[in-house]
Amino acid sequence: MFTGTNWALILDEMTVLFCPCVFMQTAAHDCPQPCACPADSPLCPLGTSLVLDGCGCCKVCARQLGEPCSLLEPCDHHKALYCDYTVLSDTETGICMAQEGQTCDLGGATFRSGESFQPSCKHHCVCMNGEIGCVPMCASDVRLPSPDCPYPHRIQIPGKCCEEWVCEQTSQDHNYQSVVASQETPSDNCIVQTTEWSKCSATCGMAISSRITNDNQRCQLERQTRICIVRPCNSQQEKEIKKGKKCTRTPKAQEGIRFELSGCLSTRLYKPKFCGVCTDNRCCTPHTTITTEVEFFCPEGDVFTKKMMFIKTCSCHHDCPQDNDIFLVSYMRRMVGDYESSM
16 A cells, blocks of 8 residues: 555546446445454455455355445446445345446357457456457466476367367487586576567557567576557547548547456556547558557556557557457558657
């Protein structure tokens, strides 16, 4: 928790409300005084948020869509769920309901906003107001050769969903080379390799970009991610195009805003640049960017930092992605000049 921070002022300045504006009947029982919480926070299932209870005392696993809820068992506000006490006759217990939002369609199935589902054993997804977000259930780690495993590779094991790493047997010559190599520090002979940042996973709103690098002490490949916003959704940027022009290339926020991520807000105000739009079927994408750390605070009192892309310039072109192709890795428009910055 920060000291000297005017939380009331920060909450008044929120650009995205993450608490449902619904008047609800609160639970009748009082909060325990003083707070009595377990020493360790509970381990929540994948996709379930760890939140403070309604008394502001203990961290609990948030209740999900359609589950019973109460003052001490709140709903997952990160998924825009709220506790509706009008459904059940027991006034101390409600049902987690979703705010009105667009449904999601996937493979012929329709999901309500706030609903979690698994389209396959390898992914866990949630519908958020017409948008589907998924996290992998299988590890995406990259394993380099090592003295004890010179030839690692993945195999599919019958009866298991995710592939697993195995090591092939090697000859004595290979084993001898591995023993010699193990006497050296990996970073001593490391040839740093880093891929370009991938494009944002969405053309508007908060999204994710990633890259692969071995720039670490062990010289092992790892995936780094950063959050990114190409442009706000529903921003009507066409109105900003000047007379006689066909594009607004890199508009800048006129007022300071706080970024919102899973119900948490950035501690600082920013005036970021975004990519604009064109009226001649061209699309505008990031061209030069920087990557910096952004600090977020959550209603539960947690504070964390995330790498975030900040746009310096955008380019407008005809090499545009088609609808719903954010998972096509073949579409890549190279960005130049991306570097780390403390801002």
